[in-house]
Amino acid sequence: MQYRPFGKTGINISTLGFGCMRLPEIRQEDGSWIVDQEKTDAMLRHAYDLGVNYFDTALFYCHENSEIAVGKALKPIREKVYISTKCPLERVNKPEDFRKTLEESLRKLDTPYIDFYHFWGINQKSFDEKIIPMGLIGEAQKLKEEGLIRHISFSFHDSPAALKHILDNGPELESVLLQYNLLDRANEEMIQYAASKGVGVVVMGPVGGGRLAAPTELAKKLGGENLNTYELALRFVLGNPGVCCALSGMQTYEMVDMNAAVASLEVPMTEADWRAAGESMENLKKFSELYCTGCGYCQPCPKGIVIPKIFEAYTYHNVYGLTQLAKNNYQRYLNDEKNPGVTSDACIGCGYCERKCPQHLKVRELLKKVEGVLGAL
Ligand code: SF4
Ligand code: SF4
Structure with missing residues (x-):
C-alpha cells in the first residue's frame, strides 16, 4: 500500500480508502435491514491487513447502520486507523445541533473521537447561508479543542467556482471529499488548488460510481489495451499528484484485492501517461x-x-x-x-x-x- 501526506494534517493516509456505504446487508422479516456484521468485520479487517487506514462512513449509509457496523469492525484497531464520518446539514437548525449530530455519530461508532468530521455534501449556498451565518466552523473548532474531532472536513457537490469560494473562505477546513474520475474531470484544476493550500483531497467515485467498473472499449480507445477500464480509471485518479486517497465502496474480497493492488503501485500512472489519458478523453470528445x-x-x-x-x-x-x-x-x-x-x-x-x-x-x-x-x- 502507498501512503500520501494528507494536506497539512501531518498524517499519511493510504491511497485506497474504504467507502462504507455499500456494506453487505440482510433484509429482516419485517422488511428492515441490518448490516451483515461478520462479513463486514472480515472485509474491513482484510482491507486493513492490506494497508488501508482510511475508512469513510456517514450517518445515513446502509439504512443508518453503517456507523454502528464500522465502529464494531474497527474497534480492535481503532488507534491504528482513521475514521471519517459526516454531519448532514439538514439535521442542523441551530448551532447546538451540530454537536448533537456529532454525539450521535460518536455513540454509533462507539469511539471517543472522529478523525475527519465532514460537513456533508455542501455547496456554495449551504456554505454561505448556513455554515457561515450559523457559525458552524466555530462550533467544529470547539469540538476539535475538546478532542471530539481531530480534523474539520467537508464533502462537496457543486461547481469548481463554488469549491474555490469555499476553500478561500474556509481556511479552517483541512480536507475535502469530492467527485473526480476519467469521465468527470471538472474538479481537476481545483484539486491542485486545494493541494496548494494544504487541504487534503479524497476522491469519491474514482471509477465513476461503477460506471467505469466493467471492462469496456474505453481502455482500448485510450490506448491502455492491457488494462481493464476499472484499473485504468483508478490509476488515473491516483496518477493525479493532488489526490491523497481514492475511496471505493468495496463489496467483495476480490474488489479489495484488486484496488489494493493498484493502490500499492509506487507509480500508478506516470505523469506523462496521466496527461495523455486526460487529453485522450478530451480529444475523443472533441472529435x-x-x-x-x-x-x-x-x-x-x-x-x-x-x-x-x-x-x-x-x-x-x-x-x-x-x-x-x-x-x-x-x-x-x-x-x-x-x-x-x-x-x-x-x-x-x-x-x-x-x-x-x-x-x-x-x-x-x-x-x-x-x-x-x-x-x-
Ligand atoms: S430553445 Fe428549447 S432547449 Fe433551448 S432554452 Fe429554449 S426551450 Fe430550452
Ligand atoms: S450546450 Fe453549450 S452552453 Fe450548454 S453546456 Fe453544452 S457547451 Fe455549455
Missing part, C-alpha cells in the same frame, strides 16, 4: 459531432430541459461506448423529479440556449437528434 463542455451557460432552459446532462448522456454512448449508462442516465434526466417528462419535445424553440452556448452548438437540432438515438435504444 465528437457534439462537443458540449458541460459549462452550463445554456441553463436554465425555460422549459427545464437539462441540456448539458442530456448531451453528456449522448457522449457516453457515442464517444465512450458506455451505452447502457447513457440510456439509464437519459431516462433519469427525462424523469427528473423536478421536471418529470421533460423531453426535447418540450422545447419551445426560444433559442436562449443557442445564444448562450460558447461552442455555438445547434442545441435545438441536437436535442432532436439525441432523442432519436437515445430514445430508441
Whole structure:
C-alpha cells in the first residue's frame, strides 16, 4: 500500500480508502435491514491487513447502520486507523445541533473521537447561508479543542467556482471529499488548488460510481489495451499528484484485492501517461459531432430541459461506448423529479440556449437528434 501526506494534517493516509456505504446487508422479516456484521468485520479487517487506514462512513449509509457496523469492525484497531464520518446539514437548525449530530455519530461508532468530521455534501449556498451565518466552523473548532474531532472536513457537490469560494473562505477546513474520475474531470484544476493550500483531497467515485467498473472499449480507445477500464480509471485518479486517497465502496474480497493492488503501485500512472489519458478523453470528445463542455451557460432552459446532462448522456454512448449508462442516465434526466417528462419535445424553440452556448452548438437540432438515438435504444 502507498501512503500520501494528507494536506497539512501531518498524517499519511493510504491511497485506497474504504467507502462504507455499500456494506453487505440482510433484509429482516419485517422488511428492515441490518448490516451483515461478520462479513463486514472480515472485509474491513482484510482491507486493513492490506494497508488501508482510511475508512469513510456517514450517518445515513446502509439504512443508518453503517456507523454502528464500522465502529464494531474497527474497534480492535481503532488507534491504528482513521475514521471519517459526516454531519448532514439538514439535521442542523441551530448551532447546538451540530454537536448533537456529532454525539450521535460518536455513540454509533462507539469511539471517543472522529478523525475527519465532514460537513456533508455542501455547496456554495449551504456554505454561505448556513455554515457561515450559523457559525458552524466555530462550533467544529470547539469540538476539535475538546478532542471530539481531530480534523474539520467537508464533502462537496457543486461547481469548481463554488469549491474555490469555499476553500478561500474556509481556511479552517483541512480536507475535502469530492467527485473526480476519467469521465468527470471538472474538479481537476481545483484539486491542485486545494493541494496548494494544504487541504487534503479524497476522491469519491474514482471509477465513476461503477460506471467505469466493467471492462469496456474505453481502455482500448485510450490506448491502455492491457488494462481493464476499472484499473485504468483508478490509476488515473491516483496518477493525479493532488489526490491523497481514492475511496471505493468495496463489496467483495476480490474488489479489495484488486484496488489494493493498484493502490500499492509506487507509480500508478506516470505523469506523462496521466496527461495523455486526460487529453485522450478530451480529444475523443472533441472529435465528437457534439462537443458540449458541460459549462452550463445554456441553463436554465425555460422549459427545464437539462441540456448539458442530456448531451453528456449522448457522449457516453457515442464517444465512450458506455451505452447502457447513457440510456439509464437519459431516462433519469427525462424523469427528473423536478421536471418529470421533460423531453426535447418540450422545447419551445426560444433559442436562449443557442445564444448562450460558447461552442455555438445547434442545441435545438441536437436535442432532436439525441432523442432519436437515445430514445430508441
Ligand atoms: S430553445 Fe428549447 S432547449 Fe433551448 S432554452 Fe429554449 S426551450 Fe430550452
Ligand atoms: S452552453 Fe453549450 S457547451 Fe455549455 S453546456 Fe450548454 S450546450 Fe453544452
